Amino acid sequence: MSTLAERAAAAAGRPHTTTPTAEEHTLPDTAEQAPAVDPMANYEPGEDDPDMVPVHLAWLRVRKEVRAIAKGEQYNGGGTRFNFRGVDTVVNTFGPVTLRHGVNVFPVKVDAEYRDTTTSKGNKMRECTVRVSWLIVGPKGDTLSLQTQGEALDSADKGTAKAQSVALRVLLLTGGLTPTHDKDPDLSVIERGEAPVRTPASYRDEALERSTSRSRMVQINAEVKQHGLAGVKVVNEVGDEEPLAGLIFRVGAERFGGGA
Template sequence: MGLRENAAAAAGRALTDDTQDQLAGDGAETALLPDPMADYEPGNDDPEMVPVHIAWLRVRRDIRAIGKGEVYNQSGTRFNFRGADTVVNVFGPVTLKHGVNVLSTEVEADYGEKTTKSGSKMRECTTLVHWTIMGPMGDTLTLQTRGEALDTADKSTTKAQTVALRTLLLQFGLIPTQDKEPDTDRIERGEDPIRPAVTYLDEICNPHTSAGRLRQIHHELGSTRQLGALVTNEVGDEEQIGAMVARIGKERAAAGDR
């Protein structure tokens, strides 16, 4: 019995006559390796053999939510976020449980250079990552996400891919943050303060104010019910501001200022 026959026997199968003739004819001397899955039978701890979309749904069901438990607080800017390590630490054990593999199959990267406020140079990387989600039965889903990152050394590509991974897990996992629903807060809008009529005088009397702007001022005064307010006009007489705007507007229009 030759090497090929020994390998096949170790794998629990025999070479057919056709296979033996083919191998004999190609002059190959390398033994056939045993198929590691030939005699595989799922055990109690193995994931259930379900399609990938079912396995992914089970991952989502088990994770439920990931809160924004990390805080960024630098240079006067403060916000809560879900870091990549936190997200991967949550997803890792659950994907193992359900036999789901997350594989990056292609990465497209673009690079640029940015200058910080302090004048230092940073390398910018923007990636488009193609992902394959493989289920326990070997069937797959194909997805893609983008990531963007800056770094002063040689880590911008790694950081950008990490951002793309976090985006993949959170967005395609539809993982909520446990934050309070926006609709639970109801904020009443306050009324904008009314501009007093007297504050329009300088603009009304300015010879460079167009007739169109004067018409707008007249509308603004009317909407705030101030057309009857008494003011001191350009010659020192007391006059209702609505009448004053209309009079000066007609004078500007007659002078050819449209």
């Protein structure tokens, strides 16, 4: 038995074409599709291209080449003076090196907070604090994720840009563990020797000196006792032997009317 479609096709003088079934329109199962091809699989670096190493090795090579950045800039204002490493200096140092090793640094998220404030002179300022999420991408496309913060003050519209620049400097210096190679102040060692103990005779001579003040006589008396010289006998101004502490007390009493 022919179908209505077959009879209509025969009456029109054309062959009947069978309609494809639903199965014939079904796409191949996803699991049966060919696996995705790695775009870097057949990549061959050119003469100037970086080595195709993982991102952590590429970043290590950047650190090895940068070595150190000295605090070569100085701030001197408002009664404060200190040396520092500026944003431009740090970026100018890292920029060409990261380029050579195929390392890219991208800010992927910036969270900013603002606060109005004033300087000590009453000038209005805008404070901006940012938290920046960074993505360090290596030559093979793998990544490292880091986060830093920056803070800046500005009287116009540059606070956000300044704060992000500070956050970038912090990323490069801390993520690169970049030393200054400045001399460590803790390495300066001063050999501190003990002052030699004065002789009883030198204390006697100072006590007998007419220009010695009352306060100094009190101090001499304390030093003599501290060094255990109070009972040591010395020859006084009339040629007799007298305990040093007794001489000091007597001379002070005679000179100042109350003793040393």
